[in-house]
Amino acid sequence: MRTEERIQYLNKIKSPAIMTEELRQMSRNLWWTWNREAQEIFANLSPLAWTASNHSAVAVLNSLSSTELKARLMEKAFSERVADVLLVFREYLTRDRTWCSAHAAPFLKSPVAYFSAEFAIHESLPIYSGGLGVLAGDHAKSASDLGVPLVGISLFYRQGYFQQQIAPHGWQEEHYPLLDRNELPVDLVLQEDGSPLVLSVELQHTQVKFQAWRLNVGSTVLYLLDTELMENEDHYRDLTSRVYGGDTATRVAQEIVIGIGGVRLLRALNIAPAVFHMNEGHSAFLTFELLREQLGKGVALKAAEEWVRDHCVFTTHTPVPAGHDRFSPDHMEYVFGKFRTRLNLDVYQFLSYGRVNPDDSQETFCMTVLALKMARAANGVSELHGEVSRKMWRSLHTQKTTPVAPIGHITNGIHVRGWMTRPTQRFWKAHLGADWETRLMYPDLWKIISDRDLISDEEIWALRYWLRRELVEFARKRLRGQFTRIGEGSKVFEKILSPDALTIGFARRFATYKRAPLIFSDLSRAIAIFNDAKLPVQLVFSGKAHPRDDRGKEFIQRIHEITRRNEFFGKVIFIENYDIHVARCLVSGSDVWLNTPRRPLEASGTSGQKVSVHGGLNLSVLDGWWREGFDGTNGWSIGNDHSPEDPEGQDAADAESLYETLTESVIPLFFDRDEHGIPRGWIEKIRRAMQTLIPQYNTDRMVAEYVTKYYLPKKHVLRG
Ligand SMILES: *Cc1c(COP(=O)(O)O)cnc(C)c1O
Numbered sequence: 001m002r003t004e005e006r007i008q009y010l011n012k013i014k015s016p017a018i019m020t021e022e023l024r025q026m027s028r029n030l031w032w033t034w035n036r037e038a039q040e041i042f043a044n045l046s047p048l049a050w051t052a053s054n055h056s057a058v059a060v061l062n063s064l065s066s067t068e069l070k071a072r073l074m075e076k077a078f079s080e081r082v083a084d085v086l087l088v089f090r091e092y093l094t095r096d097r098t099w100c101s102a103h104a105a106p107f108l109k110s111p112v113a114y115f116s117a118e119f120a121i122h123e124s125l126p127i128y129s130g131g132l133g134v135l136a137g138d139h140a141k142s143a144s145d146l147g148v149p150l151v152g153i154s155l156f157y158r159q160g161y162f163q164q165q166i167a168p169h170g171w172q173e174e175h176y177p178l179l180d181r182n183e184l185p186v187d188l189v190l191q192e193d194g195s196p197l198v199l200s201v202e203l204q205h206t207q208v209k210f211q212a213w214r215l216n217v218g219s220t221v222l223y224l225l226d227t228e229l230m231e232n233e234d235h236y237r238d239l240t241s242r243v244y245g246g247d248t249a250t251r252v253a254q255e256i257v258i259g260i261g262g263v264r265l266l267r268a269l270n271i272a273p274a275v276f277h278m279n280e281g282h283s284a285f286l287t288f289e290l291l292r293e294q295l296g297k298g299v300a301l302k303a304a305e306e307w308v309r310d311h312c313v314f315t316t317h318t319p320v321p322a323g324h325d326r327f328s329p330d331h332m333e334y335v336f337g338k339f340r341t342r343l344n345l346d347v348y349q350f351l352s353y354g355r356v357n358p359d360d361s362q363e364t365f366c367m368t369v370l371a372l373k374m375a376r377a378a379n380g381v382s383e384l385h386g387e388v389s390r391k392m393w394r395s396l397h398t399q400k401t402t403p404v405a406p407i408g409h410i411t412n413g414i415h416v417r418g419w420m421t422r423p424t425q426r427f428w429k430a431h432l433g434a435d436w437e438t439r440l441m442y443p444d445l446w447k448i449i450s451d452r453d454l455i456s457d458e459e460i461w462a463l464r465y466w467l468r469r470e471l472v473e474f475a476r477k478r479l480r481g482q483f484t485r486i487g488e489g490s491k492v493f494e495k496i497l498s499p500d501a502l503t504i505g506f507a508r509r510f511a512t513y514k515r516a517p518l519i520f521s522d523l524s525r526a527i528a529i530f531n532d533a534k535l536p537v538q539l540v541f542s543g544k545a546h547p548r549d550d551r552g553k554e555f556i557q558r559i560h561e562i563t564r565r566n567e568f569f570g571k572v573i574f575i576e577n578y579d580i581h582v583a584r585c586l587v588s589g590s591d592v593w594l595n596t597p598r599r600p601l602e603a604s605g606t607s608g609q610k611v612s613v614h615g616g617l618n619l620s621v622l623d624g625w626w627r628e629g630f631d632g633t634n635g636w637s638i639g640n641d642h643s644p645e646d647p648e649g650q651d652a653a654d655a656e657s658l659y660e661t662l663t664e665s666v667i668p669l670f671f672d673r674d675e676h677g678i679p680r681g682w683i684e685k686i687r688r689a690m691q692t693l694i695p696q697y698n699t700d701r702m703v704a705e706y707v708t709k710y711y712l713p714k715k716h717v718l719r720g
Contacts, residue, residue, distance in 0.1 A: 001091050009090055013083055016070040022086050023069075027057035028185040029216040031089060033122045034141060034418040036425050038085045045072065054581065056124035059183040093219060098147025099700075104707045111149035112711050113273035114139065115262055115283035117254070118243055119154050121217055123581040125184055126160035127224070129243050129546070130509040131606055132317055134580070135381075136279050137217075138415035138606075139706075142699035144218025145417070145438070148707055151271055153262035153283070155254060156186070156213050156224035161243040164544045164577045168486045170560035172545055172553045176242065186213040186224065189269070198229065199268055201261045202339050203253055208236045210257055212265050225261050244546070252327055252335055255367070259285030260339075263293075275711050278314045278375070281325055281367030287312055287374035288353075292343055305374070313710045314375040314405060316368060317603050319388045326364035327354075356396050371405075372396060377710055378405040381412045381604040382624045388600050410709065411625050412604035413702035416440055416694065419610045421588040423466045428613070431455050440694060441701040449691045457683045458676075464591065464615050464686075465499065471589020472497040475540060478575050478582075496570045501536035502670045505590030505616075507578055510545035510552040513601040517558050519594070521655040527567045529662060535671050538571045539594075540586060542578040583607065588614040592666060595620035596658065598650060600643045609697040615686045619666060621654060625697060634689040636661050 001009070013019045023041075032038035042057040043050045045064060053059030061069070073079045100108060118133030119140065128134065136152070143150035158181075162174035189197045189212040200207040209231045215222040227239045239253050246254075263286050266273060278284055287308050294304035318324050329351055333340070340350045352358035353373055354365035372378055372393060380386035386409025390397075396404050417437050420428075428436055431454065432445065439445045448454050476493045483491050497503070508514055519539070520526045530537055541559050545552030556574070563572050575582055587593065587610035595608050595618065602624040609625060611618065618635035620626040630637050639657045644650030669682050695701070 001094060006087065006091075009087060010083060013086055016073045016079075019073050019079065019082060019086070020066060020069050023073075023082060024061055026086060026089050027061050028187070029089075029218065030121050030125075030185060031092065031144070031216070031218045032057055034415065035085065035088065036420070036422050037081065038089070040422075041078075041082055041085060044078070045069070053183055054124045054579075055122070056183050058185050059124070062183060095147065099145075099704065100147040100149075100707070103704070104148070104712060107274065107707055107712055108147075108149065110272055110274040111151045112143075112275045112277050113151050113153060113262070113266055113271070114143075114277045114279060115153045115258060115286060116279035117154065117258060117282040119152060119222060120580055121215070121222075123579045125215075126179070126579060127154065127157045127243060129161045129544075131604075132280055133243075134414075134606060135412055135604075138413070138418065138699040139279075139703060140217050140220045140222065141415040141418055142413075142703040144220040145415075146700060146703055146707075147219070148703060148711075150220045151266065151273065152217075152220060152222035153258060153265070154222060154224050155240040155258055156226040157241060157243050158226070158228060159241045159245075162544070162547060165485070166482070166556065166560055166574065166576055170557035172556050174547050181213070186215050188212075189214050189223065189265075197265075197268060198231075199261065199264045201256050201264070203236070203256060204335055205338060206233070206236070208232055208239070208253075208257070210240075210261050223262075223265055225257055225265065227257060248327065248331065249335075251325065252331065255282050255325070256285055256335070259283045259287075260289040262286055263289040267293075273311075276312045277706075277711070278312065278371050280315065280317050281371045284314070284367045284371040284374070287370060288339070288343070291374075292339075295343060308374050309376050309403065309405075312371075312375040314371040314378040315381065315410075316371070316378060316389050316407070317381055317385075318368070319380075319385055319392070319601055319603050321392060325367040327367075328364055329361070332365045352402075356393075356399075368393075369396065372407075373402055373404055375405040378407045379710070380407060380409045382628065383409050383411065384600055384627045385409060385603040385624065408709070410702060410705045411628060411697070412606050412609075413697045413699040414606050414609045415699045416613055419584060419587065420613060421467065421470065421584060423463060423470070424588060424614050427459075427463050441698055441704065443691075443695045446691045446695050449687045457678050457680060460615055460683050460686055461678050467588045467614055468503055468591070469499045469589075471503065471540070471585055472499050474585045474589070475573060475575060479573060482576055496573060497538050497540070498536055501538045501571075502592065502667060503590050504537065504539045504592045504594050504619075505586045505611075506539065506594045506596075507542040507575075507583060507586050508595075508605075508607055510543045510555050511549070512551045512555060513598045515596045515598060515651065515654075516541065516543065516555050517562075518596045518651065518655050519658060520558070520562055521651065522659065525659050529659075529667070530568055530571045535667050536571075537667060538573075540573055540575065540590065542575040542582050542586060544578050583610070587611045587616060590616050591670065592617050592619050595623075595626065596638060596654065597621055597623050598644065598647060598654075599623040599639070606697075609693065612689050612693040612697070615690070617685055617689055619658075619661065629693055629697060631688075631692060634685065634692045636665060 042060045046060050049060045049063035116136035118128040120128035120133035120137040140152050158179050159176040165173045167173055191197045196211050198209050198211050200209045209229050210225045210227045213224040228237050290308045291304055294307050354370040355363045380389040389407050476496050480493050483489050562568050563574050593608045593611045593616050599621050605624040608618045621638045622641050639654045673679050
């Protein structure tokens with residue numbers, strides 16, 4: 001914005017009526033979820049509505065009459081704060097110079113269509129289950145920040161994933177409250193005449209209708225497809241209601257809606273993407289719809305396939321064969337029979353797209369195989385995962401009959417701006433200047449960290465104390481709620497966690513390969529670690545098990561039992577209902593982020609990347625991103641750089657390594673204080689971690705890499 005435009009805008013919003021309207025518009029763009037000043041404004045307007053809605057700006061504004069809102073904006077100091085934020089928002093949306101315009105201008109013309117079964121944008125919109133969704137959400141936010149045109153496609157899950165409560169005996173219970181779309185910034189997509197846009201996909205012999213909700217995330221637009229329409233039979237109405245809900249039939253149907261329905265929506269909106277990005281195989285049916293379009297134009301089959309391949313890229317996230325979506329040939333024919341005949345393909349041809357060996361009539365139809373056969377390029381999400389994926393699909397690549405996308409890798413990152421808490425943001429703004437957030441992927445910016453004259457140990461230690469205190473108080477509040485619910489509200493909450501103790505965090509989905517209880521595999525050693533009065537250590541857990549994963553629920557139960565034992569009470573705690581908000585509190589307050597996957601099953605992992613900017617340190621198995629992030633000085637490793645031959649033996653070896661590292665390195669270093677009470681060696685590690693990890697493990701770097709390696713027109717694309 002030019003200076004006079006800025007002045008004009010500020011004059012315009014002096015009118016409370018106009019400012020009210022601008023504020024409403026800003027509440028309907030999730031850009032505010034990565035602007036702390038904007039969040040404080042909404043939180044101030046109604047602290048209660050803010051908390052009750054899990055921080056929805058729309059819900060806050062709904063709870064105020066327009067008379068009240070206008071009156072509040074007449075208060076000078078407040079309206080000045082609002083004006084500041086509105087101006088930043090306006091400038092953001094009207095920028096014409098961005099990373100993309102400077103480095104990838106050819107890509108400005110048409111967007112990437114990014115398909116993902118889940119998007120984690122904010123805690124008030126729980127349409128995600130875990131890391132895959134967080135990655136998609138962070139990708140969308142960084143694309144917006146970098147000025148990369150991106151349109152996201154997903155489903156509008158009205159019941160979200162689920163809300164977790166732990167029953168008194170430790171078993172996870174799932175609740176499915178309905179999302180209230182009036183409290184969310186979603187707008188129904190309409191046609192020109194103002195009526196809802198309704199499209200359909202074929203499922204068996206039925207036309208299943210769907211509508212779409214539009215969601216603004218900065219300059220990124222997400223479309224969430226939704227089959228809850230009166231025109232649909234009951235069981236199709238519920239199709240899109242839960243994240244990964246229901247049985248295989250639901251799964252296939254959801255994937256048809258997202259893949260095929262997603263392409264139809266883009267066409268109806270006249271959006272012509274330069275590239276279709278499949279984030280995991282769930283959306284790979286989109287390639288069938290693109291194929292159908294080409295064939296419908298009279299293009300011959302080989303040329304049509306070639307066109308589809310030219311326009312698609314694929315990211316795989318699953319390092320185990322069993323983790324890939326597979327559907328039986330019979331079921332495929334049952335749901336796709338009609339669609340297949342429209343493509344003029346026989347059953348053999350149709351199923352071949354999803355088979356490694358098309359001649360094996362028993363082989364199930366695999367979404368990953370479909371994606372690999374129909375994309376021009378594919379990638380794993382860390383270096384190690386790229387290797388594992390190439391090995392897993394080697395047999396597909398050695399067949400010379402059909403082209404198969406080469407598998408490279410782009411290591412995941414996180415959207416740093418969105419994961420910061422207020423104290424952290426203040427800290428960096430003070431040290432790096434106001435515009436540091438737009439430069440965070442450049443390593444030069446972070447050289448300052450090694451300079452004690454520019455950032456002192458005392459300042460870093462003060463930040464750590466502030467963040468740990470916030471986590472302690474958050475945990476006490478949440479635990480009071482949990483205990484009250486089960487009739488034990490009289491427990492002493494001041495005894496829960498200590499702001500002086502070494503605080504370890506462990507929070508993620510309770511998939512069994514992540515081995516949450518590993519640290520308790522030798523109970524007497526664990527008791528010793530958590531009961532040394534001179535070296536206090538505490539551990540905060542959080543995480544959901546998939547509703548059908550009983551072993552994951554047993555892990556939660558085991559941790560729950562531990563938290564109830566006298567030796568661990570108040571020192572090992574479990575916070576229910578893990579979500580983005582809980583994650584943010586944990587990754588900022590924890591001194592050490594513990595990660596114990598059974599290697600090589602953690603394709604990347606991203607939660608550990610969220611701690612560096614807050615001064616947290618990783619203690620992790622050398623799997624996923626940490627295998628490349630760890631340099632010997634910036635955290636700790638568990639185990640060695642090998643993948644296990646026998647999983648049980650590996651569990652024991654990793655547990656041993658974990659105990660040893662904790663008791664011989666981590667705990668002593670944290671409590672090695674000088675005469676001012678400052679752990680100099682520990683802070684040196686924090687500096688190393690900040691300097692080496694923040695510029696690399698963020699989604700600005702990651703999206704830039706996707707654009708230059710995968711999205712740009714084919715002639716720019718690096719193969720393999
Ligand atoms: C970051 C995050 C994840 C991903 O954690 P991993 O380290 O990949 O296991 C999952 N869920 C939530 C809510 C997160 O914030």
